[in-house]
Amino acid sequence: MILDSKRGEDYIEVVCGATNKKYGDYVGRLKINNKGQYFITCECCPKCPLDEDKVPLWKTPLKTYYTHQANMANRKNSAMRKQNFHRGEFLCCTRYGKERRFHLKSKLDIKNYHDALNNKCWTCSLWPYQKITFNDDDERSSLKASRGCSRSSTCQGCSTCYCEGCIECHFEDCNCQECKDFMLYVEP
Secondary structure, three states, X not given: OEEEXXXXXXXXXXXXXXXXXOXXXXXXXXXXXXXXXXXXXXXXXXXXXXXXXXXXXXXXHHHHHOOOHHHHHXXXXXXXXXXOOOOOEEEEOOOOOOEEEEOOOOHHHHHHHHHHHHOOOOOHHHOOOOOOOOOOOOOOHHHHOOOOOOOOOOOOOOOOOOOOOOOOOOOOOOOOHHHHHHHHHOOO
16 A cells, blocks of 8 residues: 655655564555665554555556666565566467467567567567477467466466566667657656
8 A cells, every 4th residue: 555655856765564474564665766776665654554455565556667777786686586577469460360479578589579579560570489380389378367476376467477568678879769659758
């Protein structure tokens, strides 16, 4: 639950209610600077509202959109390191109509998917993971349902796994309108 928010000249700070299994209820402060780094501090609060809904700090909308490269050093040893911020996506071959999965786990994977999505004549032979032909079967429908969400294996797109636009999935060297607009209007 978000209790209070404050916007400074070079940061945004949100006060959130937090629950620790060992120590009980506390208030946490999430501070994000203009470089994209985030800092979390916990403070004891004697009047913590016990009966309100609790939302983990990593599920808050503010934290979801601040996953910039500046935080990678902070995330390597944290519990957040296994969270997917981009789910697997499918693209249909223009020649044979077969769907192929793109695993969006790295910047290179996201770039490959982005380029394929902008290619109006994308075919199975251009798939970046391994060489396949039209004779290769589609992925089984039971596997297609799983897209890599950490909340639910059959998720259709939530704030955890579906990205509406971040610095990871837009590119400065791309000429598509979406990337141009993002790079033009993105705030540091």
